[in-house]
Amino acid sequence: MVFSMISFINFLMLFGSLFYICNIRPTIQRLMVCLILNAFLGWIALNFSALPWLALLGSVLLNGGFFYRMTKKSTAFLHSASLLIIVILIEYMSLFVVERLQLAASLHILLIIVLFTLALWLYKIFVEKTFHQVTLPIKVELLLVILSTVTIIVFYLIVFLPMHSDIVAASWSKLMMLACYFLFLFLTIWLLLQAVQKEQLAQQQTLAQQDLYTYMGQLENVNREIQKVQHDYANILLSIRGFLDKDNLYGLKKYFEKIAPQEQQPYIASLKQLEQLQLFELKGIVSAKLLQAHTQSIAVHIEIPEPIQSSFIESIDLVKLVGILMDNAIEATVHHQQPHLQLALLSIQTNEQLIIIRNTTKERYADIEKLFQENYSSKGDKRGFGLYNIKQLLHRYPNITLNTYMEEEWFVQEVRIERTRKHASSDL
Amino acid sequence: MRVAICEDDPFHQQLIIEAIQNYALFQAPSIDIVFCTQQPADLLAQIATTAIDCYILDIELGNAINGLDIAKAIRDQDPLAHIIFITSYSNYLQLTFTYKVAALDFIVKATPAQMQHDVVEALQAALTKYTQLGTTASTKWFQVKMGEKVKNIALEDIYYFETSSQPHKLELYERNGHYSFYGALKDLAYLDDHFFRCHKSFIIHLKNVKEFNFKSRYVLMENGSRCPIAFRLIVPLQKRLKSLKEDFA
Numbered sequence: 001m002v003f004s005m006i007s008f009i010n011f012l013m014l015f016g017s018l019f020y021i022c023n024i025r026p027t028i029q030r031l032m033v034c035l036i037l038n039a040f041l042g043w044i045a046l047n048f049s050a051l052p053w054l055a056l057l058g059s060v061l062l063n064g065g066f067f068y069r070m071t072k073k074s075t076a077f078l079h080s081a082s083l084l085i086i087v088i089l090i091e092y093m094s095l096f097v098v099e100r101l102q103l104a105a106s107l108h109i110l111l112i113i114v115l116f117t118l119a120l121w122l123y124k125i126f127v128e129k130t131f132h133q134v135t136l137p138i139k140v141e142l143l144l145v146i147l148s149t150v151t152i153i154v155f156y157l158i159v160f161l162p163m164h165s166d167i168v169a170a171s172w173s174k175l176m177m178l179a180c181y182f183l184f185l186f187l188t189i190w191l192l193l194q195a196v197q198k199e200q201l202a203q204q205q206t207l208a209q210q211d212l213y214t215y216m217g218q219l220e221n222v223n224r225e226i227q228k229v230q231h232d233y234a235n236i237l238l239s240i241r242g243f244l245d246k247d248n249l250y251g252l253k254k255y256f257e258k259i260a261p262q263e264q265q266p267y268i269a270s271l272k273q274l275e276q277l278q279l280f281e282l283k284g285i286v287s288a289k290l291l292q293a294h295t296q297s298i299a300v301h302i303e304i305p306e307p308i309q310s311s312f313i314e315s316i317d318l319v320k321l322v323g324i325l326m327d328n329a330i331e332a333t334v335h336h337q338q339p340h341l342q343l344a345l346l347s348i349q350t351n352e353q354l355i356i357i358r359n360t361t362k363e364r365y366a367d368i369e370k371l372f373q374e375n376y377s378s379k380g381d382k383r384g385f386g387l388y389n390i391k392q393l394l395h396r397y398p399n400i401t402l403n404t405y406m407e408e409e410w411f412v413q414e415v416r417i418e419r420t421r422k423h424a425s426s427d428l
Numbered sequence: 429m430r431v432a433i434c435e436d437d438p439f440h441q442q443l444i445i446e447a448i449q450n451y452a453l454f455q456a457p458s459i460d461i462v463f464c465t466q467q468p469a470d471l472l473a474q475i476a477t478t479a480i481d482c483y484i485l486d487i488e489l490g491n492a493i494n495g496l497d498i499a500k501a502i503r504d505q506d507p508l509a510h511i512i513f514i515t516s517y518s519n520y521l522q523l524t525f526t527y528k529v530a531a532l533d534f535i536v537k538a539t540p541a542q543m544q545h546d547v548v549e550a551l552q553a554a555l556t557k558y559t560q561l562g563t564t565a566s567t568k569w570f571q572v573k574m575g576e577k578v579k580n581i582a583l584e585d586i587y588y589f590e591t592s593s594q595p596h597k598l599e600l601y602e603r604n605g606h607y608s609f610y611g612a613l614k615d616l617a618y619l620d621d622h623f624f625r626c627h628k629s630f631i632i633h634l635k636n637v638k639e640f641n642f643k644s645r646y647v648l649m650e651n652g653s654r655c656p657i658a659f660r661l662i663v664p665l666q667k668r669l670k671s672l673k674e675d676f677a
Binding site (some may be wrong): 260305342344346352354356358365395398402403404405407412414416425 | 521523579582
């Protein structure tokens, strides 16, 4: 009875915490799979009791593998290994405390549960702080896998070193060793992730700079275009004067009809609107996407009626968000007979910003949704991560609201970003 | 419906008045031009004293007061007013006006005939909305607001509401889109009989269900999403379905 309860608690600790750390909803099927895995591991441990490392290795690999399948992140292996260590660490620690203070056995279990919950909570905070939004390069992922493997080996060495007769002393030394190792592991991972994050930030900045260079190049084009228009107007006025001098009203009328419909090119008007945008990273990405749309002969139209000086979310995330939404719009409109793309950046009072993106499309809403679904395969490998990334962004920023819908033949993406307390001091 | 016009160009002003009068004379006698000016300041003064339902504004107006400012002043005064803009540029800040002051329509100054035609069309749309305001049309729509723009979603198109992973928000899935907004499911109890709260975090539209699976306790919506059914709500759900069927028969 007690044994089965303990194994049940063990099961909960191992798998429940994995669900918790990986942010996965535990459904009945998933729990069943976990139970089967657990039973299999138990069977291995019983049958190969001469080789205790087999069950451990199996545990890390199977659990990690199962959660890797669900999360598609190699960190699942790391979590699986480090959670195992945490469990062992906590068990030793509470054993130590119970033995030292001569407490009742029932308190032992309670202590394990309390300590484990605390450790799990801390671990989760650590994970969310360090792993958030960092897309790991392959070599770093490999390093993490190697770290997990080394962890298992160290763990094996420490736990299955020949037991001393004095159980308390043994658990004390083991506890210290494990704790040291654990500290070392966390420090390494933390430093590693910091480095990766820095590198990615630098990369992003280079990209933003490149976008800005493109924007400057485009501005020069605009300048040239405006000069041309001015020149044209001078010519037009001269011609009108010519007609007037000869009192040729009929000729003037015909000439006027011919030149009247000339309006400023929407592309140039749009580029001019960008002047209002004082967030340079955003200016870069918008102008780059504008150019991309323009070269794909999509008619673009941009509205930024008031200067925009600050962002209510991290600018790196704002750039990502706008980039994805504009990619979506461009992708959805290229096949339309009259491809149109409209973008508006508006501030509503001082505490809200709206990003409105509209484009013509011939798809229905259900198909559009599919278009941006994760891993949607008909569009090649690189596409389709947009929606996934946006979902992660929304998860991290409760102050972002996203609506997407069809209005006749227009596909509309509306984003509202509210000012949060964090940005309350920054002026608009 | 009482209409006010603010247009600084006398020629275009005359065109608009003519178009409206002709339309009112033959098709919609309820339309009445109550005020007409070339000065935005006059209009702003008038708003306070006269009841006006529909405004026709020239955006450029060649005056110190910007079209956007007038529209905002009108909005502050009368949140339900219909605002129609007239502009010389096609697409001139169309989205801005839609989302900042909920402009209803835009008329681009083109040839006189085209312009008069557009005025009538815009008026028709305004009139339809105006008459809907009086009736109980609001029960047929669910409204989601973004900026000042109100998006009307037909209730019959709605698949389901779900509590969002973002705190205090709800998600709405319908035939033509997906929205999120602040709210709680218990505030949606006023919705008609076709809506049923089948789970603590779901309200489904019973007519847009493709399949009820009481054994595995979920409903399959027409867009392919699955919503869970809470165990204790199976019987009430079956009862509701039965009563709906009887109503229908």
